[in-house]
Amino acid sequence: MNDQTTVLVVDDNRSAADALGIVLRRNNYVAEVAYDGVSALGRLRAGGVDVVLTDLRMEPMDGIELLRQARALPTPPEVIVFTGFGTVDAAVEAMRLGARDFLTKPVSPSKVLEHLGRLRGDAAPTHGLRVDEGKSAKAKEVAAQVEAVRKSRAPVLILGEPGSGRSELARALHPSAAERPVRALNHPSRAAEVDLRAPGALLLPNVDLLTPQDQVALVQVLNGLDPVSGPRVIAWAQPGFIEHAPKDPAGHELILRLAVLVVTLPPLRERVEDIPALLTALLAGRAPAELQPTDAQLQALMAHRWPGNLRELAALAERAVVFGASALSLPPSAPSQAVVASAVSGSGASPTLEEGFSLQEHLESVEREILIRAQEQTKDDRAAMSRVLGVERNTLRYKLNKYHLNPKGGG
Template identity: 30%
Template sequence: MSEPIILIVDDEEMMRVALEQWLRLSGFTAHVATNATEALALLDDVRPHVVLTDVRMPGLSGMDLLRAVRERAIATEVILITGHGDVPMAVEAMRAGAFDFLQKPYVPEQLVKTLRRAAEQIALKREVSELRRKLDGGESELATRLIGTSRLMDDLRHLVRELAAIPTDVILLGETGTGKEVVARCLHDFSPRAAGPFVAVNCAAIPAELIESELFGHEAGAYTGARDKRIGKFEFTNGGTLLLDEIESMPLLAQAKVLRVIQERAVERVGSNRLIPLDIRIIAASKADLRAESEAGRFRADLYYRLNMATIPLAPLRDRGDDCVLLFHHFLAEAARRFDKPAPSLHPADVNALMVHSWPGNVRELRAAAERFALGLDAPGRSLGNLLGAEASPAPAAASLAERVAAYERHVIEAELARHNDSIAAVVDALQVPRRTLSEKMSRLGVRRQSA
């Protein structure tokens, strides 16, 4: 925690000055107010961890200030000081929500200990509150970043919400293009580390002879050509989240050194004998089954077991039902805005083509297809089915009739919502369905208004 912020409230100038100087020397950030009214006006700007107030003051008393702070329901503790304390007053103060009640003369060192305990408690409350706010208020944000209405996507969002708050290493397992880096960023952004750096390293893209320098850094002169000191990715990520993408391609020798860093949470630059403590979260992403790779001797088993605190499987697009249609609409609208072109309409045959295509490149392939469709660079009149069919064969098992109907209904409703600027009344008229029927279908199909 950074320096705790204390708001001193006392009408006696000598006491204010003495307290302010003592607390600043003791490692606090101190602000002062001459009375309770002034203190209340400062609360929002100062956001103190603790209000340290005298009880007896002209106008509002310290007890009045305590009650006002509690009525505002802000994350701030209040400690009362008085030279006229008695048991009934102390009991009343504690019942009103005071953190502590001190009587003059007090021992300065004891005051500092009490302030630190109160500030640590508030810092923890604020951290928990902020995390809950992110998780609760982030439901809609998660839904826009991890798009899909299938059960697999519901499960994925649930796992991300749960694991974001837990300071544990994670393995992301999924085919190429399933969105492993997107999930890693969500784990970071919805965690207490969100203010820290997020660093992604593609292990497959680093030459074997450079991987140690890239990950661990080096001192000047550590080897030929190392003229300057270099900070490695582990050290650079301190306080944040490090994504080791395609970790299965990392050389075995480098894996052994990464294991040591992860176990000790400390890194040693090449050419140095000094360990640098690390406070980082490791997310390892792989398209290969790391357990199978370790059993085959291609990946260190000890590193796999150390990383495997939690595993998040990412489903291929072909297993996510009509999520592909929802995603295609999303990427199509995004591309149309970027290229400043109107989004082309999808016909029923196009929706069916999206549903039956195997999507070997998963979401990455889908995004590219949506961008090409938005640009209209293919032959005029060419259907999406022909475009996709020219690139890859359809999935062995086509979508069921119910899935195709649901996908088409979703497409029609979304298209009408877009055409009528989210006006439900206009869509009801255009589709000639009762408002209740439309609402039920939107709920069942996961259709949301853009302005919602």
Template identity: 30%
Template structure:
């Protein structure tokens, strides 16, 4: 099958053009002929060809010049150079200019058929790869889009666009589910490394030697089970970007070795002595407060400053409620094909319920709720009833303590304070702003004698 590929034969010898036509015509190709360089250029400008059989020596325009024109004006066209004066130099130059193959004269019909078929297949694969890359970029732009109209998200988007083209190390901070990896990928997508590897390291999934081996690789025999040399994440990310998710989980001994890589851009495999240089951009994220971790001695201060060249703080979803309708619509478009009907949007009541919710799981929790509602929705609009299948949204619209007696509210609060202070009456009384005698009375009145682990402590 050639799908009626169109081939242009450009050769000043009539016998060569006729011979090629006699071979390729019966194969089902649409074959056209020209006898000069000028005519070849005119034909290429006028019509799109799948393949050009191009003679190098064809006055008045040199074949190399025509080849340059094809690559500039019609890069999807495959070119096979044919010549009666083959040299290594001309073959190398033709290949550098984009020729798919180099065919010395004379050649047999079978060689011509095979060469044409191979060149057309190569061009088809190149077009398909180009299309796939284009689709991937479009999908990446869609999936990696920082959705939000709030001032906070606009500022973050601007910062991503400014820091993306640099090689600066970035520390992304925010609660779980706020989209830290999404921001990391957006930074990569705005960088010259966008088409190079993006390697994610989950810092909470491995510990000790296994984590060190995962990062830096290991030499054969370096530990029990190391039956072969292994490339680590840094080597896999070479030329691209490495993203450390939940960097605060890295143990102190690994932090020391990670600091060296951040500073020197070089490392050594476990059990080896050879120093391996690495060209990689480093991004990191955490949901913890790293200054607190530093004060508690769990995170190195020098590593923190190396990572936090550019800090990005992601606000929780509850602090940017104006983005919730936009995010809900985005997730509806992303997941709508998972439902049984054609869901167009949300009712006003459903959107209001989404905006009111606190979203402790942030954007990840919102996406989960929307996907569930799409599957369970009965009509073409997601209603509040559809969202009620999601437990947290089943809460009544009134505040939790609404309509409760004052005594019940007070009992709940006293019990909570006692639990907080592990039953220490003196500390609880200070927090409540009452004396110990009053607290004892309330404990007896509300039956809270056993609240807190140390209920009998003073």
């Protein structure tokens, strides 16, 4: 995410809101804070807010009403809600009203940053890691594509799962950032805030998550660019975006404008033989040379599915830099088998509350299972799924991408 992204934190717990605002600013977000729903709504009506992080339990206006009012604005922000044991039903209602995601309290700053990154497509810092690092056939294929694409000024579409290095690659394709700056357009409604005439690079994150109306608006923005003196367009999306983009004229035109050159990034699970080289690169210069995984640790790392891809591996390396070799074990965020089994069983029984239980993991496991059942019940008919689940189409698309349940690709 770039320095033009504005996040509004809404919580009547002033110390918690202020602390989260500080964390966001330290991570290059423009963070603003509101201590109640009424003042938050006033700020939203002034415009310019990209994402709202809001508690649900507030007075006099609670988070549900704030969400309802925010989604009715001409340019609604994305909304992530904070929930606890007593507000799970309210969190479900928030998702129906258009909230993109939820976080359980107490809210972890690292989780907030992770969800913001997932929402906008920017990866967590990977300390200069090259996405084509390694000697596997997949890595060599990516390196060849990158070398060819870097020589051109034609528009580029990067296809890959979240965390696979899409934003890093986008910036790497434009090395002369000092002379010709890189700018990001997170949503076509923000086009007036970005200089679209100057040379350089224009990054378009997560174009597959745009609504049909937003795709039309983006095509209009692209049509206004000067192909000679204007910026080079570099966009990214999930795999399958080209094949499953809307078949209407705007969707067709968007593909024609973006997919002149295409680079496909493989998920980390398809190139696990590169993990030793990737890990070495992540630790180089930041940890003692003897800090290396044991054979057992490496075997476990290569057997892991890596749903977070390079971003997840970078987080593992960061923990190792801080805590030492013991942190080079499976990521602690991996859901326990007991929690997954509880969610998938469909028995309706409450999970066992014991040490190691995570409400966030349990809720996400249940949510994923519900999505799978909806896919099966509707034969993956997105309109039918949206009606059955009672959520907006763009929220459904985001959720399917989040859990890698997107056989239709871009949705």
